[in-house]
Amino acid sequence: MSTNPAKPSMRDSLVAAAFQLFLERGYEQTTIDDIVRTAGVGRRSFFRYFPSKEDVVFPDHEQSLADMTAFLAASEDSDDPLVRVCEATRLVMRMYAENPTFSVQRYRLTREVTGLRTYELSVVWRYEKTLGDYLRTRFADRRDGTLRANVVAAAVVAAHNHALRHWLRSGGQGDPLAEVDRALAFVRETWSPDAGPAGPAGEQETDDVVVVIAKRSTPMWRVVREVEASLGDS
Amino acid sequence: MSTNPAKPSMRDSLVAAAFQLFLERGYEQTTIDDIVRTAGVGRRSFFRYFPSKEDVVFPDHEQSLADMTAFLAASEDSDDPLVRVCEATRLVMRMYAENPTFSVQRYRLTREVTGLRTYELSVVWRYEKTLGDYLRTRFADRRDGTLRANVVAAAVVAAHNHALRHWLRSGGQGDPLAEVDRALAFVRETWSPDAGPAGPAGEQETDDVVVVIAKRSTPMWRVVREVEASLGDS
Known part of the structure; x- marks a missing residue:
């Protein structure tokens, strides 16, 4: 449309x-x-x-898939691949967000008609494959590159669909791009814990993070000492 | 069969x-x-x-889905949910492994016939939903529980399908259960870095670990409270 x-x-x-x-x-x-x-x-x-x-x-998925493919093809080697696939996935949400009424109507229709649900699954699979193809190229030099690409692509798609579904079920209320950014942040923090919050490029948080890992049997005084030592690094 | x-x-x-x-x-x-x-x-x-x-x-997916559902329903609260979904996913690979010739023939058929590929996508979606439903229950007390459940379920399914596809493309050579365990280990290490190697139950490490992540600016009293709250879960 x-x-x-x-x-x-x-x-x-x-x-x-x-x-x-x-x-x-x-x-x-x-x-x-x-x-x-x-x-x-x-x-x-x-x-x-x-x-x-x-x-x-x-009517818009072919264009959206073409946009995603072009966006990924325009990547530089210096782009963080995980950030890039998250941004590519935002393009899909943007398509839904452009026309909330239509998106919500279609969602309701798709819930009712099995054939449309199946059609939708095959569209989702094509997005996941597009992201996976890109990640496979970027991870080609890793021993687990193909596996990592497939798992990350699936996780990104699942996060996007989580946010999309939530927004559609709410009847298209609220800001779906903020929702998808929150969901994608979970994926980014999973594989790039130092990447900061997801979102459009250039919105990185500067406040860094301390991670303390301790066996459950560690006494509290030792945990505190470790935290203090880490904080002292700043 | x-x-x-x-x-x-x-x-x-x-x-x-x-x-x-x-x-x-x-x-x-x-x-x-x-x-x-x-x-x-x-x-x-x-x-x-x-x-x-x-x-x-x-012919075997309905039984396999029923087996997976029953296996997950029989979980104890003390089971690590991530380990449990990985074991549930092994059941599917076991079904394929029982009859390599049939599995490989079917794989080739499915590559050729669009309608069968679509059918397969809807089966995969049902497995993912079954795993996601279980994880949503187990993660119900987490703020990001639903999102985490959906992303982890998708990652587990992607890892399984990665191993399955590799085995089927090889013509059913080698040990598919070893392949799926390697792929699932990647997912387990992603979300439970201390979980030890993937595989059949009984290989858990006993001394578990508390991870606290805090912004550097977090006051110490809040860090201690978080650590205490986590330790209190045991």
């Missing part, structure tokens, strides 16, 4: 007509013929934009 | 007939009528065991 209201394209009209009908009479009960009739276009126009009825439900 | 060769059930015969035909003439070209004719049973018998043609390709 274009975000430019001045220029509703034929593609936008088809999406709008489809959602109007899905909400009115249900997804299964709506045919492609119904959609083109409501949009006032021919049947062939539908298939010029969408391979199937399922695709009209997710 | 039963592993008891003495008692080939009607269900086993249907699976065997289906795979014989899928390999001979291709998945799409095989009808359910072809399968029941080859197995020498009636059409209704097929649907007694399998809702669709896709389900006959994955």
Whole structure:
């Protein structure tokens, strides 16, 4: 869906007509013929934009996947790979955030129609693969590079989807980009404990962190001494 | 597929007939009528065991999901949740390992047929959800419990699938359980650096460790309180 209201394209009209009908009479009960009739276009126009009825439900993922791929391809070797995949994942959330009403309507539809849930799983898998491909290249010199790439990509996607789901369930209230940043911060802190909070580049916190690791049997006075010694380093 | 060769059930015969035909003439070209004719049973018998043609390709996942759910339900509060989900995930690998030839044939089939890949994604999602549900319960008292549960479940599934894919691509050579243990060890070391090597239960280290992370500016009394609170959990 274009975000430019001045220029509703034929593609936008088809999406709008489809959602109007899905909400009115249900997804299964709506045919492609119904959609083109409501949009006032021919049947062939539908298939010029969408391979199937399922695709009209997710009109922006192809563009979003292309944007993610281009963003990752434009990475420099000096970019932290974990930061980069988190930023790439923000692009997806930004797509959802651009149109909260539509995103929430689609979420409800997807909960009801098994075929759409399955479609969504395959889209999620493509995002995860795109992130994993990039990370595999960046981790190529590590012994566990492929495994690490796959696990980190899955974790990033899970964190994104956690935030997305929470926002969609709330009916699209609040700031989804802040939510996804909080969730991605968990992943970044997992693998780059010194990276600071997630978020747009340049927002690193300066306040650094002390980590004390002690066996449970360690007496408290020793723990305090260790903490004091660490603090003394500053 | 039963592993008891003495008692080939009607269900086993249907699976065997289906795979014989899928390999001979291709998945799409095989009808359910072809399968029941080859197995020498009636059409209704097929649907007694399998809702669709896709389900006959994955005859063991329902049992495997039920085994995983039961295994997790039998957990004690003293079980390390991360160790427990890794062991639950080993059960799935064990299912694949029981019949390498069948697993490799199915893997090749799944690469070729889009509908089967999609089916597989929905099965993987159900495993991930099962692990996530368990972890959400176990992490319920943590502020980031739900997020942590979702991310850890995704990481465990990704590690398992990494090992599984590697083994299947090799044509089922080597020890898949050793491979999955290596992959799961990466996840365990990520979130429980002191957990020791992954593997079957009973290899836990006994002297556990308290980790306190604090901003450098945290006053000492707050650090001590956090340490005391953590020690108090024992």
